[in-house]
Amino acid sequence: MxxxxxxxxxxxxxxxxxxxxxxxxxxxxxxxxxxxxxxxxxxxxxxxxxRRERTAEATRAKVLDAKARRAALALDLLGDAERLRRQLWEPCTLVKIGGKDNVATEHPLPRPLFDDQLRIVQATGLAVERHARLVELDADTGHDNARSLLGALLGGLQAKHGTDPE
Missing domain, CATH: 1.10.10 (Arc Repressor Mutant, subunit A)
Incomplete structure (x- = not known):
């Protein structure tokens, strides 16, 4: 030791x-x-x-900071989804490398190939789902307010009738 x-x-x-x-x-x-x-x-x-009050206050501040960061990320993901979606129908360039000298040849296309469009749609959907999940995570459902109201009501009834919940 x-x-x-x-x-x-x-x-x-x-x-x-x-x-x-x-x-x-x-x-x-x-x-x-x-x-x-x-x-x-x-x-x-x-x-x-x-004191626990200071710890609780710091914890509340961290929770609020995290919520703000998630909101910013959710907006970024929505923007990413919009940019990805626009690529579906935009002209692009197909680059092929081949031949004995590995020469790159460019072929302009009116829009991405089907397989590329499929991947764009999948990536767009993923960005939208993640956006929605972050928004849902921080949505105010009102449960805390209802819980607080019910707790106050129960406390008032107990005080009025002199009952103890235990």
Missing amino acids: AARRPITDDDRRRVAELHAQGLSRNAIAKEIKRSQATVSKLAAELGLSF
């Missing part, structure tokens, strides 16, 4: 400093290369706490 490093005044100072910056216990532990238990011990010694 490796010998434990003694806790130093520098460790205490860094914990206080990083805590003041709003870092979590885990982030501080990683930063100062100490265990989470050591950071908790130092924080308690310094009269610092890692």
Whole structure:
């Protein structure tokens, strides 16, 4: 078993400093290369706490950031689908390489070959499906509001009638 490093005044100072910056216990532990238990011990010694409210607030912010990123990605996917769809009927150039000298020859076409059109349609469909999935993922279904309303109603009824749900 490796010998434990003694806790130093520098460790205490860094914990206080990083805590003041709003870092979590885990982030501080990683930063100062100490265990989470050591950071908790130092924080308690310094009269610092890692309140759950701050963690919950940070989590809500990350959830909102992720939702915004998914919305931007969904728009990009829809744009990709539109660009792919337009290629179905656009003129294109078929390039063939062959002969003993591997010479490239170009053949203008009024639209892509059938196999290429099929792949374009498949890619377009995939982009549209992914767009729809991202939009559905972040859709406000109203379930949270209904749950909150029912919880408030139940709490009011219990308060009025003096009943306890347990």
